[in-house]
Amino acid sequence: MILLIEESKLINLKEIAFKALEQNSSIPIDLSKDILSFAESGFKEFKTQEKVASAFKKLGQRNISDNLAITGLKTTLDTGKEGPSIAILGELDGLPVPGHPFENPQSGVAHACGHHIQIGSMLSTLIAIKEPEVLTRLSGKITFMAVPAEEFVEIEWRNNQRKGGKIEFLGGKQEFIKLGFFDDIDISMMTHTTPRNIKFSYGGTDNGLVAKFVEFKGIASHAGASPESGINALNAANIAIAAINSQRETFKDEDHIRVHPIITKGGSVVSAVPDSVNLETFVRGASIEAIKDTSKKIDNCIKAGAMATGASVKITTLPGYLPLQNDTNLMDIYVNNLKETYSNKDLQVDGHSGGSTDMGDVSHIMPAIHPYVGGSEGISNHSADMVTKDYNLAVIESGKMMASTIIDLLMDDGKKAKEVLENFTPILSKKEYLELLRELSSEVFYESSHNIT
Template sequence: MSLTLDDLVAALDALRPRMDEVSLAIHARPELKFAEFHAHELLTGWLGEEGFTVRSPAGGLATAFVAVHEGRSPGPCVAVLAEYDALPGVGHGCGHNLIAAGGAAAAIAVVRALPGHAGTVAVIGTPGEEMGGAGKIRLAEAGIFDAVDAAVMVHPGDRSLTARPGLAAAHLRVDFTGVSAHASVSPWLGRSALSGAQLFLQALDAMRQFVPPTARLHGIVTDGGQAPNVVPAHATVDLYARDTTAVSVESLVRRITDAADGAALATGTRARVRETGPRYAERRNNMALAERFGAAVRALGVPITADGPGSPAGSSDIGNLSHLMPVIHPYIQIADAGTPSHSEPMRDAAATPFAHDRTQVAAAGLARVVADLLTEPELLAAARAEFAASAGASLAGTSPAGGVSASLAGGSLAGGVGADGEGAGGERAGGLRAGMGAPAGGERAGSGRE
């Protein structure tokens, strides 16, 4: 007897109390990238209770995990991805509590509804998606995804979408170095690093008219000095450069570096441009799988469509995975249309009963896709054919210093260690069932000029 959507819904109904409990516990205790220890404990404990073999840490990341349920016979390996990091200031303003709990529930529902399934159902805990953490990229570089045939996840938002564009992105830090002096007695003996940073930001403002309309340049001053009566000798700007392709982002990074050099020259300071983590690639949505998700969601009474290719978008490390395998990253509406992500209203919405009702629907959609990939060889074949057709060229994601490569021909994604010291697995971990490598410390080489 074939598995029906009702079978999956029944399994999720039984899981609903635990799903809500885990989601709300994660929401109530937001944890920033690579420090998600509470969420990690909740998720791995739940999956272990349900018969998954849990391995953690994974890929050298302390809060990553791989939970695997092996079938009774060989078959595809399908991974459900869980994100669970929060944001500074707004906590779970991106609703990652729902991603994590809903994803785990979807995988468990498949295992319960298909007790004799072939292949492998995996839940991969991917920490550090926010703030350029690049958890998925680091795990891919460590070999965690080597055995995975397809990866699925769902994201909360203000609309329900089977697919949405995702921009390529570079995460940059620009350090200006000047000379300190008394700001009143002898300012002419100093060179203001803050002036260099201010002029650099003005240059970015002037640049915006002359970059593609799809490009996004946005940043903040994270260090501008310590006291008004001291000419600042150090200043730092953190910024993101985004566009629809990694090739365009590479061009933006070169122009940003030139702007920093110009601002430094004009103010008598020195500028150093570096990338604080791997670049995010543009997202390739696998529509064969996305439409299967959408059909299940519609069958449960939730309208859902695909977003247009030119729609406003953010960036995620799942973009890099989408250049390695078929991937879906649909959205489920949990808040009023127009509610911005990364905001207090979205954070508050992510804890409501309505959000959890919608997450259960989304979990059913994910479970449908996972179950069908395990039981319908033609669906996996269609997803692979679509992936191959879109894969054409390499990511062209090399930084000016050569520190961030993402060559499809080489079969690797961008690795490395961010400037704020989070470790990425330095050795290949050999996939889902192998031992996990140790973190690698240190700082990536600067991508700019001093």
């Protein structure tokens, strides 16, 4: 009987949170739609930061920290009672997607991965938990983080920011971890959008990655009159790509290796032998060991292109993201809330994805979950037709599910949150994490011995 009474109180508390959110649902939905109209890429989300800060203030938040890792911000709800600390995350950035219907005309950046929805979902959770009847029943703190630069793009530009000392790592959550913004956080969660025809999905794993910025240098000459006098850097890059493709049969299926190079600079004029060509690629894998092993193979392929043509090459390897590991105990609590609202046909258990997220980094140092919400359409995330249609599902319902999970975790002096923490063993300490990222960072210069005579 006591258990039934406690469950009834819990359900009632969640209903109060849901009602508060439903009565204010226009606030997070309007913010998501506003952000959609002017998408900004990573570490450049200045206008987006202003909009999120304004929304926090509109909801009565005064303890707002901004300009974190250039454009990030956060605010905290404090119950006034001792207990675990939970972070709800949203991502600020879009990515260049030419042809997207909401492409920023100045930059070509669009929210083709739905990060504008994440910000709305984060705000929905804040509205639900901030309700006094809810917050006073909880213990601990809830921090709402709007984090920059999840999309690992514009590598050359970000690498220049790194060289200039503005950032050390190219991902927003990596910078947040390094700068100490997760030091007082025990548990993290966020909800990502998907164009798949489901309500919610959960429980999957993701690849990690390293990124490579490659600069081939040759010798320019007249492409028609004297090509033999030059060294063709574009040929070096093409041979490197062919060599990479020849390695694919060596990739183990269970490692889920993905290598997908692009040429970002292919020459200046068609009448000259290209003397400067840039290539970018990710090396993705399901484990850190697989990523390291494949990274060495790719470096050899790149050097082979330079050796074959007589070009020189500089390979800058940058630490990307670690493989995502959803915490099973935390996920169980979240899924119980899903199943109280949705039928099994609306839900999907995820397998392994070849994509990557810096939430993987967070999951290595604390319990974290990264479920997905539907409501969007398109070929896939990052496609030009990826758009959100059902804002109530994507923004409001996802916020309800995270709010319900917070209530479960922080009721009864944070009993369930403490149980999650007791059963969690970090894969890496913060110190070990930073050491690993710095170990993965390298610059290698290879100068061919081939001489033009």
